[in-house]
Amino acid sequence: MTTAHRVVVLAPDGVYPFELGIPHRVFGAAFGRYEVLTCSADGRAVRTNADFSITVEHGPEVLRTADTVIVPPFETSEISRAAPTALAHALRFMSPGTRIVSICSGAFVLAAAGLLDGRPATTHWCLVDLFREWYPQVALDPDVLFVDDGDVLTSAGAASGIDVCLHLVRADHGSEIANQVARICVAPPWRDGGQAQYIEHPVPQNTSSGTSAARQWVLENLHHPLTLADLASHSHMSVRTFTRRFNEEVGMSPGRWLIQQRVGRARHLLESTDLAVDEVAARVGFAGGTSLREHLNAAIGVSPLAYRRTFRGAPAQTG
Structure with a gap:
């Protein structure tokens, strides 16, 4: 019988309980293919960022036996250079060739240990x-x-820990097993796009600004085909002066900002309505569905339908 792949989770003080449990939940659903253990840097109980602590059965020595090590995140308000460095010392127990994974702020620990130098992360x-x-x-x-x-x-952050653990199951045992594990965990086996789709970009609210009135006017007229000359005229400025002032106040060009607002409005409509993609495009001022698809994909890496599935999903069934 093949020995189960051993995953050891190194739990830091201030750990987020949800992320700490992700490896156990995902790998534990993989039909006995993995064994998951938890350790702390000193073998003592671990304080979480909630109102309880967790007793662990192992100290850092168990890292020597790991095939994969996972470092979950810890309370971001307590991040200091000392915290990830102390945890990085525990990683010295790992055997050469051990696969290592971080979730969210756990990347600080890997970086402090020098494991990310010159690498993408x-x-x-x-x-x-x-x-x-x-x-x-x-x-x-x-x-x-x-x-x-x-x-x-x-x-x-957070749910991307599920993504990376499912990715590991897929890499180790193929899509069929990974999909079965995802169904058991009631999670999507693969999510499109990246973090950009979860970041809000609020509009600056400096009402005394020289271009603020034009920006407010744009938000009320996104469905119209607006030009840079239109915005400058509304502010009673030349195009050159308006562009300079806009960059100073907003930190980006008027054209880029306009596309950002249209994409933001489109995201809201995709989340909150059943409008067809072409209709969403028309309501936010894009030339058509193709233009909306191109701009949404450039901004957050997903199609309108994929975005809608992520943030709306299928309606709940009753009865």
Whole structure:
């Protein structure tokens, strides 16, 4: 009988209970193909970011026996250089060739251990600036749900931990097994797109701004074919002056901002209505469904129908 693949989860203090449990839930549903153990950096109980602690059965020595090590995230308000560095020391117990995976802020631990130097990686979108400041040697990609770089995998926040664990099951045992595991976990076997579709981009609310009135007018008239000259005229400025002022106040060009607003409005309509894609496109000022598909895919990496499935899904069945 083939020995089960051993997954060891290294639980840090301040760990998020949901993410801590993801490896057990996903790999535990893989029909005995995996054995999942949990350890802490010192063998002691682990404080969670909730109102309870967790007793673990193992210290870092068990990492020597792991085929795969997973580092779940810990409370982001407590992230300091000392915290991931202390956890990184525990990773020294790993045997050469061990596959290692991080979820969300767990990437800080891998980076502190030098395991991400010169490699592609990701983490939660809200931690990107801090991660880049601390670890500029890492090729960070903030737009994806996870990065598979062979023996090192990193994933974004929360549910992307499910994505990367299902990806590992698929890589180890094929799509049929991964799909069965996904059904048991009531999770999609594969999610389209990346983190961009989960990030909101609020409109600046500086009402005294020289271009704020034009921006408000645009939001009320997105369904019309607006031009840069229209916006400049509404602000009683030349196109050149308006463009300069707009960039100063908003931090991007008027054209880019206009597309962003149209995409944002389209996302809202896809989430909240049953309008056909062409009708959504017309209501937000795109030339047609093809244009909407192109801009939505460029912005968040998914099609309108895939986005709608993600954020609306099928209606609940009753009776």
